[in-house]
Amino acid sequence: MTLNIGVLGLGSVFAGPYSSLITKLAHEGRVRLVAGYDPDAGKRQAAVDRFGMDTAFETPAELVAREDLDIVLVLTSMNEHGALAKAALEAGKHVLVEKPMATSADEAVELQRLAATSPGHLVCAPHVVLSPTYRRMHEKVRTGEIGDLYLGRARYGWSGPWWGKWFYEQGGGALFDLGVYNLTSLCGFFGSVRRVTAMMGVAIPKREAEGEVVSVDAEDNAHIVLDFGAGRFASIATGFTIQKYRSPAVELYGSTGTLQLLGDDWAPEGFEQWSNDRGSWELFGETDPHWPWTDGLRHLVECIENGTETVTRPEHALHALEVMLAAKRSAAEGRVVEVTSTFPDLVYAPTAADGGAAARAKHDPRSE
Ligand SMILES: NC(=O)c1ccc[n+]([C@@H]2O[C@H](COP(=O)([O-])OP(=O)(O)OC[C@H]3O[C@@H](n4cnc5c(N)ncnc54)[C@H](O)[C@@H]3O)[C@@H](O)[C@H]2O)c1
Incomplete structure (x- = not known):
C-alpha cells in the first residue's frame, strides 16, 4: 500500500524537515507526495519545481476534497490549524x-470529537513522546525506577523566528510555539494538570520578521508552574528570549532518584539517571541520534499500514492546549486557573485485539 499525501502550508517546515522525511518514506515505497496548497504562489511554484506535485488548487477545501489523498498534513501558521484539520477529518482523511x-478550545474540542467519530487518525504535534529517549525515560518512571514523581522542570527557547510575522501576532507566541514541547513532555510523565499559574509577557516589543519591523502582540517570554495534584509540581521556562543554554531540557525528581533529559525534548541526546541505591549518576546515550522531530508522520504511516491505534492521542494535545490557554489567562488575570480536561496515559505497544481489523475498520475509509 502506498499512501498519497497532500500538504496544506508549503513553508519552512514543509520545505525542510517534513519533505526530507516524506522523501525517505517515498524511497521505501510507503508514501507518495501528490498535492499541496499554499496561498503564496512562490511557495506553490517551489513545491512544483522540487517535487512535481499538483498545486493547482484555489482553496484548501479543493485539496482536501481530492479523493485519492490518504493523508493531509497541516503545516500552516497556527491560527489556521483548527479549521484545516477539521476540514480534512470531515473529508475522511488521516490528518x-x-x-x-x-488556537481555541472550541476548535480543539471539535477536532477531538471528529477524531473519535471519523474514519481518519488524528496525529497532533509535537511528537516528542515518540523519541527513543523519551520512551526509555517514560518506562523508567512507570516502573518506579526513580520512585514517586514529585517535581519537574523543563525549558526550551531561542532568540525567535524571523520568517513569519504570525509568530508575533495573537494566536502565536513562545508558549504555543516552544513551551508546548515541554508541556507535552511533562504531562506525558506526570499525567493531567489540575491547576496552572503563569507569568507571561512581551519582553521585546519590536522584532524583525519578513524583512520588516513588527510590533509583538503575543507573549514572547513565559514562566509557568503546573500543579498535577497530590503536591506534585513542575515548571516551564520558555521564550523567544534565550540565546543559548547548557542545562538538561527536562528534569524529573522522584523519591529515590532523578532523570535528566539531555539536549532538547524535540532533539534528545540521551539522559542521565541518579539512583539513591547505586549512589551515582549513570549516562544513557542517545540510541538514535538521527531521530527526527517530524516522526509523527512515520508513526501515522505505520499505524495506517498495521491497522493499529496511534500512541500519541488527540486528548493529550487538547489537554496541552487547555493548559496553555489557562496559563495565558492566569498571567493576564494574576491568579491560579483550574484545568478540567484529562487524557489517558501513554501506551507504547497498542495492538488491536483482533489483529488490527477493528482499527482498520474505524480508520481506513476504503474499508467501509
Ligand atoms: N519552523 C520551525 O522550526 C517549526 C518547527 C516545528 C514546528 N513548526 C510548526 O510548523 C508550522 C509551520 O511553521 P513554518 O515555520 O513552516 O511557518 P511558515 O510561515 O514558513 O509556513 C507556513 C505556511 O503556511 C501558509 N498558509 C497560511 N495559511 C494557509 C492556509 N489557509 N492554507 C494553506 N497554507 C497556508 C503560509 O503561506 C506559509 O507558507 C507552525 O505550526 C509551526 O508552529 C515549525
Whole structure:
C-alpha cells in the first residue's frame, strides 16, 4: 500500500524537515507526495519545481476534497490549524497537524470529537513522546525506577523566528510555539494538570520578521508552574528570549532518584539517571541520534499500514492546549486557573485485539 499525501502550508517546515522525511518514506515505497496548497504562489511554484506535485488548487477545501489523498498534513501558521484539520477529518482523511492542534478550545474540542467519530487518525504535534529517549525515560518512571514523581522542570527557547510575522501576532507566541514541547513532555510523565499559574509577557516589543519591523502582540517570554495534584509540581521556562543554554531540557525528581533529559525534548541526546541505591549518576546515550522531530508522520504511516491505534492521542494535545490557554489567562488575570480536561496515559505497544481489523475498520475509509 502506498499512501498519497497532500500538504496544506508549503513553508519552512514543509520545505525542510517534513519533505526530507516524506522523501525517505517515498524511497521505501510507503508514501507518495501528490498535492499541496499554499496561498503564496512562490511557495506553490517551489513545491512544483522540487517535487512535481499538483498545486493547482484555489482553496484548501479543493485539496482536501481530492479523493485519492490518504493523508493531509497541516503545516500552516497556527491560527489556521483548527479549521484545516477539521476540514480534512470531515473529508475522511488521516490528518497530521502541527502544534498547537488549534488556537481555541472550541476548535480543539471539535477536532477531538471528529477524531473519535471519523474514519481518519488524528496525529497532533509535537511528537516528542515518540523519541527513543523519551520512551526509555517514560518506562523508567512507570516502573518506579526513580520512585514517586514529585517535581519537574523543563525549558526550551531561542532568540525567535524571523520568517513569519504570525509568530508575533495573537494566536502565536513562545508558549504555543516552544513551551508546548515541554508541556507535552511533562504531562506525558506526570499525567493531567489540575491547576496552572503563569507569568507571561512581551519582553521585546519590536522584532524583525519578513524583512520588516513588527510590533509583538503575543507573549514572547513565559514562566509557568503546573500543579498535577497530590503536591506534585513542575515548571516551564520558555521564550523567544534565550540565546543559548547548557542545562538538561527536562528534569524529573522522584523519591529515590532523578532523570535528566539531555539536549532538547524535540532533539534528545540521551539522559542521565541518579539512583539513591547505586549512589551515582549513570549516562544513557542517545540510541538514535538521527531521530527526527517530524516522526509523527512515520508513526501515522505505520499505524495506517498495521491497522493499529496511534500512541500519541488527540486528548493529550487538547489537554496541552487547555493548559496553555489557562496559563495565558492566569498571567493576564494574576491568579491560579483550574484545568478540567484529562487524557489517558501513554501506551507504547497498542495492538488491536483482533489483529488490527477493528482499527482498520474505524480508520481506513476504503474499508467501509
Ligand atoms: N519552523 C520551525 O522550526 C517549526 C518547527 C516545528 C514546528 N513548526 C510548526 O510548523 C508550522 C509551520 O511553521 P513554518 O515555520 O513552516 O511557518 P511558515 O510561515 O514558513 O509556513 C507556513 C505556511 O503556511 C501558509 N498558509 C497560511 N495559511 C494557509 C492556509 N489557509 N492554507 C494553506 N497554507 C497556508 C503560509 O503561506 C506559509 O507558507 C507552525 O505550526 C509551526 O508552529 C515549525
